Amino acid sequence: MAKADERGITPQSEDFSAWYNELVLRAELADRGPVRGTMVIRPYGYRIWELVQSALDQKIKETGHENAYFPLFIPESHLKREAEHIEGFSPELAIVTHAGGRDLDEPIVVRPTSETVIGEMFSKWISSYRDLPLLINQWANVVRWELRPRLFLRTTEFLWQEGHTAHADETDAIAELDIATRFYEEISRDFAALPVVIGDKTASERFAGAQRTVSLETLVRDGRAIQSSTTHYLGTNFSRAFDITYTSQEGAVEYCHTTSWGMSTRMIGTIIMTHGDDRGLILPPRLAPHQVVIVPIGRDADLDRVLGESRELEAQLRDAGVRARVDDRDQLSPGFKFNYWELRGVPIRIEIGPRDLAAGVATVVDRLTGEKETIALRGLAQSMPERLEHFQQALYRRAASFRDDHTSVVDSKEELLAAVMTGAALALHCGDPLCEASIKESSGASARCIPRDGADETGSCAFCGAPSAYGRRVLFARAY
RNA sequence: CGGGCUGUAGCGCAGCUUGGUUAGCGCGCUUGACUGGGGGUCAAGAGGUCGCGGGUUCAAAUCCCGCCAGCCCGACCA
Numbered sequence: 055m056a057k058a059d060e061r062g063i064t065p066q067s068e069d070f071s072a073w074y075n076e077l078v079l080r081a082e083l084a085d086r087g088p089v090r091g092t093m094v095i096r097p098y099g100y101r102i103w104e105l106v107q108s109a110l111d112q113k114i115k116e117t118g119h120e121n122a123y124f125p126l127f128i129p130e131s132h133l134k135r136e137a138e139h140i141e142g143f144s145p146e147l148a149i150v151t152h153a154g155g156r157d158l159d160e161p162i163v164v165r166p167t168s169e170t171v172i173g174e175m176f177s178k179w180i181s182s183y184r185d186l187p188l189l190i191n192q193w194a195n196v197v198r199w200e201l202r203p204r205l206f207l208r209t210t211e212f213l214w215q216e217g218h219t220a221h222a223d224e225t226d227a228i229a230e231l232d233i234a235t236r237f238y239e240e241i242s243r244d245f246a247a248l249p250v251v252i253g254d255k256t257a258s259e260r261f262a263g264a265q266r267t268v269s270l271e272t273l274v275r276d277g278r279a280i281q282s283s284t285t286h287y288l289g290t291n292f293s294r295a296f297d298i299t300y301t302s303q304e305g306a307v308e309y310c311h312t313t314s315w316g317m318s319t320r321m322i323g324t325i326i327m328t329h330g331d332d333r334g335l336i337l338p339p340r341l342a343p344h345q346v347v348i349v350p351i352g353r354d355a356d357l358d359r360v361l362g363e364s365r366e367l368e369a370q371l372r373d374a375g376v377r378a379r380v381d382d383r384d385q386l387s388p389g390f391k392f393n394y395w396e397l398r399g400v401p402i403r404i405e406i407g408p409r410d411l412a413a414g415v416a417t418v419v420d421r422l423t424g425e426k427e428t429i430a431l432r433g434l435a436q437s438m439p440e441r442l443e444h445f446q447q448a449l450y451r452r453a454a455s456f457r458d459d460h461t462s463v464v465d466s467k468e469e470l471l472a473a474v475m476t477g478a479a480l481a482l483h484c485g486d487p488l489c490e491a492s493i494k495e496s497s498g499a500s501a502r503c504i505p506r507d508g509a510d511e512t513g514s515c516a517f518c519g520a521p522s523a524y525g526r527r528v529l530f531a532r533a534y
Numbered sequence: 535c536g537g538g539c540u541g542u543a544g545c546g547c548a549g550c551u552u553g554g555u556u557a558g559c560g561c562g563c564u565u566g567a568c569u570g571g572g573g574g575u576c577a578a579g580a581g582g583u584c585g586c587g588g589g590u591u592c593a594a595a596u597c598c599c600g601c602c603a604g605c606c607c608g609a610c611c612a
Contacts, residue, residue: 061561061573071606079545090604139612146611167612201535201610208611261612269612284612316612351571389572396572407571417571498608533611 061393065332070276074327078205081335081398083322091203091210095319098398099206101343102322103213107193109245109340110215110317113237119189119217124171126195130161132170135295139169142262146198148210164197169263169288169314172218173296180220180310183302187230188220206323207280207534214318220298220310224289227311231268231285234315238270238283241317246325247338247446248272248282249454251478251529253503255284258487261314265289271502271529273457274327277477279502279531282324285315323534328453335399336421338449339442346371346378346438347400351388351407363431364406367416370435376442396421401445402438406431422448463527470516470530474499478531480508484515485523493517493530502529 063080064072078084083099086092095103111121130149134140148164151157165171172190180188197211217234221227235252242248255267264286271279290309293299298310329336339345348368352360364380371378381391388405395403405417416434418427422445429437460477464470473479474497483489483501494500508526515522 069606075605086604142612169612198611202608255612259612264612267612281612286612314612349571353570357570384570387570387572387574389570389574391573392571393573405571409571 063332063334063397066275066330067332073330073332074323075205077326077330077334077397083326083335084205086205089210091200093205093209093211095213098343099322102325102337102341103319105341105343106241106245106317106321107215110237110241111193113240114191114215114217117189117233117237119191119219121191121193123194124165124168124175124192126165127162128165128168128171130163132174133163135170136263136292138291139263139295143167143198146200148197148199165194166196166198167314167316168192168194168196168216169218169292169312170296173292173298173312176218176220176310176312177293177296177298180298180300183222183300186220186222186300186310187226189217189230190219191215191217204323204534206326207320209319212319214316217313217315219313220293221312222300222302222308222310224287224311227287227289227313228266230313231266231287231315234285234313235268235270238285238315238317241321242270242272242282243450245338245340246282246321246328247340247450247453248324248328249450249457250282251457251503251505252507253505253529255503256483256485256487256490256501256528258490259501259503261286263288263291265291268506269503271531272324272328273460273478273531274324274534275330275456276327277460277475277532278534279478279529280320280324280327280534281502282321283315283317286313288312288314329449330399333393334397336449337399337401339401339446342399342401343377344379344395344398344400345376345442346402346404347391347395348378348380348404348406349388349391349395350380350382351405356408357384360406360408360411363411367404367406367431367435371438374435374438376435376438378438392419401442404434420445422452461529465513465516467517470499471497474530474532478502478529479516480505480527480529481516482511482513482522483524483528483530484518484520486515486518486520489515489518489520498532499530500533502531502533504528 063076066073082096085094087094143166150162193215195213200208203209219230242250250270252270260267266287269281269284272282273279292312293309299307302308348364350360350364368378368380401421403419410416415428415430418429462473462479464473464479464481470479470481490501504524512522
């Protein structure tokens with residue numbers, strides 16, 4: 055691992071991984087737990103998660119879903135009922151075989167996801183077309199024993215939200231997919247300032263047991279893609295396995311069509327890697343625990359006046375609906391505090407010193423551009439929501455240009471392989487899983503999704519030359 | 535599971551090659567004074583089963599064997 059400068063963090067360009075790890079730890083977002091791959095989410099990181107949660111929970115409820123809670127433990131036999139599902143998950147299961155002081159008759163799985171328990175319950179709860187659609191969401195922790203953990207991006211245990219719905223037919227289930235995809239898109243764009251590429255997964259990248267998987271992909275600053283959330287149309291695979299049936303209006307017994315969809319604490323890792331720079335985090339205002347930090351500067355009598363003015367401004371900002379905080383720690387120098395809050399990604403910093411006070415102004419500093427402005431104290435608080443909104447949009451635009459600058463349209467094997475070294479590639483593909491596998495083998499890149507907003511296009515596969523499938527280009531990138 | 539690396543104070547590390555008596559350094563922490571617009575200065579302090587177990591030796595952080603843990607790069611990964 056590259057060594058950080060005494061005070062700063064390793065630059066992104068030198069070692070992105072080291073940058074990321076140091077940042078997560080130094081910004082006090084999270085710490086490693088005692089069991090390999092586990093993570094303690096510290097208050098600053100957890101607050102970001104709470105802000106994601108409340109925004110998403112509101113959208114989930116507005117669209118008619120209800121929250122519920124299902125058990126952490128699942129009988130192993132349940133998981134085995136859907137063949138592809140168990141096959142996909144078995145390598146990463148944590149299984150309890152001993153409890154209550156003795157060996158268990160049947161092993162119990164710690165949920166890696168809840169399709170099976172929820173399916174079991176759905177089959178009891180649904181009997182008529184009048185019971186449909188059934189729209190349930192759960193906020194929970196899940197456990198997946200991944201081989202290579204990374205803080206927030208892939209932890210042994212993580213927090214998420216998982217939506218599970220049952221519908222009378224495919225049309226209704228697909229409409230549900232669109233609803234879930236839309237609110238993930240809105241959370242990503244409007245709250246996390248993440249430009250996403252949305253599209254279906256290819257067959258080999260689909261969720262275990264799904265007929266369709268739609269993913270939201272983000273391109274982060276080292277040129278890799280990350281799936282920040284995903285929705286699945288499960289067809290009748292799970293309803294056949296768990297006997298989720300209903301009697302239709304015509305009196306026939308039919309299988310339900312089910313969906314599931316999730317967004318996890320990985321979102322925080324995505325935000326870090328999309329927006330962060332060599333000075334630290336840059337948080338989108340709508341998800342920032344502190345949107346504005348006020349640093350009072352001065353001593354003795356000056357300090358009293360400056361602190362008083364800072365507190366007054368803090369109160370005004372709060373009245374204006376801004377999450378503001380005065381950093382009144384008197385043992386720390388202003389310069390220390392500037393770096394401290396920049397590392398933590400606070401969008402706007404306001405400095406108030408004797409010179410400012412004498413002129414009735416404050417110094418306002420933008421975390422994204424580093425620009426300092428002198429602004430009259432009068433009216434400053436009232437204008438802050440608009441300033442934060444501009445910041446939010448500028449952050450989104452910057453990420454969108456980065457994505458565009460690092461996405462190439464490619465038509466040959468050579469171009470494809472070159473493009474994925476520094477970003478994403480849009481290529482026609484034959485649709486053959488074996489061809490996908492060999493792209494992965496030669497470049498490390500995988501098919502992220504088939505972007506739904508791509509233009510209609512056919513031709514030959516950029517990699518192998520066979521006729522293209524899908525009628526559109528496929529997004530390839532190395533991924534987290 | 536392969537390849538590489540690392541375990542010494544809260545954090546980051548030196549010391550190990552060539553064993554030696556009180557195990558160092560920087561940051562952080564505590565107290566005080568001065569300071570304060572980009573990571574302040576000085577002074578005085580506190581803080582250690584050198585990852586664990588065994589072995590060699592008069593003597594082990596240092597040499598040997600075994601184990602454990604963690605990180606990085608792969609493989610794997612709704």
